[in-house]
Amino acid sequence: MAQYVKNEEFAEWRCDKCNCELELKKVVVSYLEGSFPVDLPVCKKCGQVFIPESLAIHKMLEIEQQMEDK
Amino acid sequence: MDQQKLRLLESYCIQEEAPACIAACPMHMDVRLLLRQLRDHDMDGAFKTYRKSIPFPSILSRICEEPCQKKCRLSEIGEGISIRALESFLFSRSNSSALPTMLPQKNKKVAFLGSGLDALAAAYDLRRKGYITKIYEPASSAGGFLKNVSETILPSQIIDDTCSLLIKMGIELNLSQHTTGSSALQIIDSGKFKIQDDEFICVYISGNLEINRIDQITRMTETSGIFGGTAAPESWIEQAADGRRAAISMDRYIQNVSMTASRSDEGSYETRLFTSLTSVPPSHTFIRNSQTIPDEDTAIQEAARCIQCTCMECAKGCEFIRHYEAYPRVYLRQVYNNVSICTGLRQKNNMINSCSVCGQCESVCPNKLNFHDVIRETRQTMVETKKMPPSAFDFALRDMIFSNSDAFMVAKSPEGHKVCSFVFFPGCQLSASNPAAVEKVYALLLEKFSDSTGLLLRCCGIIADWAGEKEKFQQARNELLQEVESLGNPELIVGCPGCMQTFRNFYPALKIRSLWTILDQMDIHSKQHETIQTFAIHDPCGARYQPEVQDAVRSLAKKIGIQLEELPLNRDQTSCCTYGGNAWNANRSLSDAAVDALAAENPHDYLTYCAMCRDFFLKRGKNAYHILDLFFDPERIISGKAMPRPDYSMRHENRSRLKKHLLKKYWSEEMNASAPYEKIKLFISEEVRSVLEERMILVEDLQQVLYQTLETGNRMVNAQTGHYLTHATPGHVTYWIEYLPKNDGYQIFTAYSHRMFIEEAN
Numbered sequence: 095m096a097q098y099v100k101n102e103e104f105a106e107w108r109c110d111k112c113n114c115e116l117e118l119k120k121v122v123v124s125y126l127e128g129s130f131p132v133d134l135p136v137c138k139k140c141g142q143v144f145i146p147e148s149l150a151i152h153k154m155l156e157i158e159q160q161m162e163d164k
Numbered sequence: 165m166d167q168q169k170l171r172l173l174e175s176y177c178i179q180e181e182a183p184a185c186i187a188a189c190p191m192h193m194d195v196r197l198l199l200r201q202l203r204d205h206d207m208d209g210a211f212k213t214y215r216k217s218i219p220f221p222s223i224l225s226r227i228c229e230e231p232c233q234k235k236c237r238l239s240e241i242g243e244g245i246s247i248r249a250l251e252s253f254l255f256s257r258s259n260s261s262a263l264p265t266m267l268p269q270k271n272k273k274v275a276f277l278g279s280g281l282d283a284l285a286a287a288y289d290l291r292r293k294g295y296i297t298k299i300y301e302p303a304s305s306a307g308g309f310l311k312n313v314s315e316t317i318l319p320s321q322i323i324d325d326t327c328s329l330l331i332k333m334g335i336e337l338n339l340s341q342h343t344t345g346s347s348a349l350q351i352i353d354s355g356k357f358k359i360q361d362d363e364f365i366c367v368y369i370s371g372n373l374e375i376n377r378i379d380q381i382t383r384m385t386e387t388s389g390i391f392g393g394t395a396a397p398e399s400w401i402e403q404a405a406d407g408r409r410a411a412i413s414m415d416r417y418i419q420n421v422s423m424t425a426s427r428s429d430e431g432s433y434e435t436r437l438f439t440s441l442t443s444v445p446p447s448h449t450f451i452r453n454s455q456t457i458p459d460e461d462t463a464i465q466e467a468a469r470c471i472q473c474t475c476m477e478c479a480k481g482c483e484f485i486r487h488y489e490a491y492p493r494v495y496l497r498q499v500y501n502n503v504s505i506c507t508g509l510r511q512k513n514n515m516i517n518s519c520s521v522c523g524q525c526e527s528v529c530p531n532k533l534n535f536h537d538v539i540r541e542t543r544q545t546m547v548e549t550k551k552m553p554p555s556a557f558d559f560a561l562r563d564m565i566f567s568n569s570d571a572f573m574v575a576k577s578p579e580g581h582k583v584c585s586f587v588f589f590p591g592c593q594l595s596a597s598n599p600a601a602v603e604k605v606y607a608l609l610l611e612k613f614s615d616s617t618g619l620l621l622r623c624c625g626i627i628a629d630w631a632g633e634k635e636k637f638q639q640a641r642n643e644l645l646q647e648v649e650s651l652g653n654p655e656l657i658v659g660c661p662g663c664m665q666t667f668r669n670f671y672p673a674l675k676i677r678s679l680w681t682i683l684d685q686m687d688i689h690s691k692q693h694e695t696i697q698t699f700a701i702h703d704p705c706g707a708r709y710q711p712e713v714q715d716a717v718r719s720l721a722k723k724i725g726i727q728l729e730e731l732p733l734n735r736d737q738t739s740c741c742t743y744g745g746n747a748w749n750a751n752r753s754l755s756d757a758a759v760d761a762l763a764a765e766n767p768h769d770y771l772t773y774c775a776m777c778r779d780f781f782l783k784r785g786k787n788a789y790h791i792l793d794l795f796f797d798p799e800r801i802i803s804g805k806a807m808p809r810p811d812y813s814m815r816h817e818n819r820s821r822l823k824k825h826l827l828k829k830y831w832s833e834e835m836n837a838s839a840p841y842e843k844i845k846l847f848i849s850e851e852v853r854s855v856l857e858e859r860m861i862l863v864e865d866l867q868q869v870l871y872q873t874l875e876t877g878n879r880m881v882n883a884q885t886g887h888y889l890t891h892a893t894p895g896h897v898t899y900w901i902e903y904l905p906k907n908d909g910y911q912i913f914t915a916y917s918h919r920m921f922i923e924e925a926n
């Protein structure tokens with residue numbers, strides 16, 4: 095299972111709704127015809143996901159582009 | 165595109181045809197490569213190139229008639245390259261006694277009667293193919309007529325050395341065979357031949373013999389298995405080529421395969437390669453005496469005169485063609501393969517989506533290869549088969565949806581009229597770039613042209629066509645046609661050259677007229693101003709094949725005091741700013757490079773008449789004006805101050821505001837209430853704004869996300885900064901926003917997006 099987010103990248107963030115810390119958990123992401131699990135920081139209580147900026151603009155973009163060419 | 169169409173289109177692109185010199189050489193020596201190698205000081209490489217096609221370098225570098233020089237394109241404007249002298253230079257510094265590579269010996273025998281240059285060349289080729297090769301020569305030395313060449317040009321020692329080389333290769337050279345004229349040849353029943361006590365599968369008879377019926381393609385005589393005779397006793401290089409031609413036939417004869425198949429490129433021919441000489445200065449040969457061997461410096465100088473003939477006309481103005489480092493013939497096949505592939509990566513998707521579909525290549529191509537329609541059709545196929553990458557044109561298509569929504573769309577006759585005879589159609593991007601000019605033009609049209617001029621605000625639909633979205637284009641087209649009909653089928657006064665072209669190509673029934681022709685005829689600035697400034701004029705790709713538009717803009721410019729310089733490719737051959745084809749959306753780095761290259765063509769500020777061209781130049785730091793920027797604001801001509809370039813969000817805002825103003829001013833109408841999210845007030849610094857622009861995130865995207873999430877309360881908070889982070893997916897894209905409430909709105913710190921869908925637990 096791919097893990098793209100380091101602990102220090104979300105250490106400062108908490109879920110505002112639940113006032114609760116985040117932890118890495120398996121989340122399914124999908125695009126076009128593919129889906130796969132990744133470890134992402136989520137709220138321990140409500141499961142709200144956190145995607146850091148660097149993940150979105152680099153790795154996710156790269157994977158999106160690869161999947162678009164399949 | 166099927167295989168057949170692919171082949172046909174490929175045949176239009178003649179870039180792979182041989183240059184004139186190689187086509188003229190009967191042996192098709194790769195002159196262009198040899199000269200490049202020599203120019204680059206690669207002497208060994210150059211000699212290898214020579215050796216590869218030429219059997220006897222020592223002989224032919226002295227006596228070849230060099231038909232290549234006569235056909236060299238440089239001879240049309242000066243003198244052709246002295247190729248033979250360079251060959252003799254290369255030969256002089258080579259190891260001449262090296263044996264060529266040879267295939268293992270076959271148990272098959274071929275014989276040669278006589279040893280003229282043609283026979284020696286054929287024997288050399290067949291021996292290299294592994295045949296047991298025997299030569300029977302009546303005279304006491306080999307070479308036939310070669311021995312008549314004067315000793316100063318071809319010393320007999322050279323012929324002797326060549327014979328030694330042939331013997332070293334394993335060729336049996338029988339001299340003084342007085343009994344072996346052609347009469348000594350016995351034909352055995354089984355299709356074999358007997359000479360003395362040896363049996364052969366086929367035989368070659370050397371020289372200009374009286375063999376009337378020799379097939380000119382195969383060089384076989386009426387008798388199967390007997391080949392020979394040269395057709396060109398007056399040309400040494402053609403004699404050698406005849407020998408080679410016969411050797412190919414003899415090999416095929418022995419292997420029992422077709423002797424006539426695919427031989428059209430043998431021997432001298434006229435090439436189809438096009439090479440422009442327009443910017444080539446005339447030059448003259450450095451080789452003063454063709455009978456002495458030039459020194460190294462002279463040889464290199466001479467080789468460097470070669471212009472390395474090639475077509476590549478289409479690459480001159482097109483960054484796309486340059487970027488992928490080939491030419492349309494190659495691209496056609498890549499496009500074809502990319503679409504036909506069933507599984508695996510479609511590596512050319514991005515390439516296909518990076519073309520501006522602007523038609524420049526067709527206009528400059530000597531064979532008028534229409535590449536842009538192949539790209540259009542390919543994109544349509546990709547959309548139909550659901551293989552179009554969603555990110556490629558999404559942003560551009562959303563812009564069209566915006567233009568054709570209530571936020572911008574207007575179709576109205578002037579107040580008090582049900583129908584109108586004219587309607588002003590400024591186009592979506594002029595309205596986005598310079599809404600004030602659109603207002604002024606409309607006022608002017610009402611005042612000076614016809615007070616029954618209506619207003620039609622929307623997109624012509626070309627964005628969908630460029631994206632391969634046939635259905636979306638048809639829908640946009642039908643809507644537009646209905647609106648025109650509801651206005652009583654007025655004539656359209658069009659303010660965008662791209663829209664003009666779209667109407668011409670896809671709306672043949674519409675009556676259209678260009679705004680510039682009308683402005684030019686109105687004589688607003690009737691007094692010819694003194695020329696006060698020089699600009700370079702850039703014709704938008706939409707103006708291609710519209711000379712009356714091109715002329716009208718030039719005339720207008722002159723009237724407002726502008727002197728124009730032309731770009732190297734202009735009018736029908738003009739280059740696209742990459743707005744065309746939505747290429748800027750699919751490949752932003754290529755788009756930037758294309759604009760930079762275009763901007764560098766002339767040091768003056770650019771004058772254009774397409775809003776997007778202007779904004780693309782401004783984005784890359786090139787000062788540029790739309791003709792209307794100057795027409796209504798001649799101060800700018802002197803101040804040299806370009807209009808500010810609106811960012812993507814501003815382009816939306818400008819259009820909506822324009823609609824609002826015009827509705828109020830001319831129809832006393834209020835625009836429909838905007839969506840509730842638009843009331844959310846945002847504070848965005850310049851710096852963040854440019855990040856949003858780079859990431860193609862609009863202010864209204866942020867408003868939508870905040871509107872959705874403020875209600876649910878879903879957000880993260882940063883313990884250090886106190887910033888909130890929220891996200892939502894209003895359409896196909898998920899946006900993340902880092903923000904803080906500020907006064908009556910929100911301050912934005914950053915925003916980013918992705919298209920991947922996150923399956924969240926809630």
Ligand code: SF4
Pocket residue numbers: 176177178179475476477478479491492493525528529530531532533
């Ligand atoms: S202009 Fe381009 S497409 Fe046309 S023949 Fe030359 S290389 Fe090929």
Ligand code: SF4
Pocket residue numbers: 183184185186195196199235236237238244245469470471472473
């Ligand atoms: S310029 Fe060079 S490539 Fe062109 S015809 Fe002459 S030798 Fe050949």
Ligand code: SF4
Pocket residue numbers: 482483484485518519520521522523524525526535536740
């Ligand atoms: S961008 Fe224009 S000139 Fe370049 S390949 Fe595409 S249609 Fe041809």
Ligand SMILES: [Zn+2]
Pocket residue numbers: 109110111112113114137138139140141142
């Ligand atoms: Zn929570």
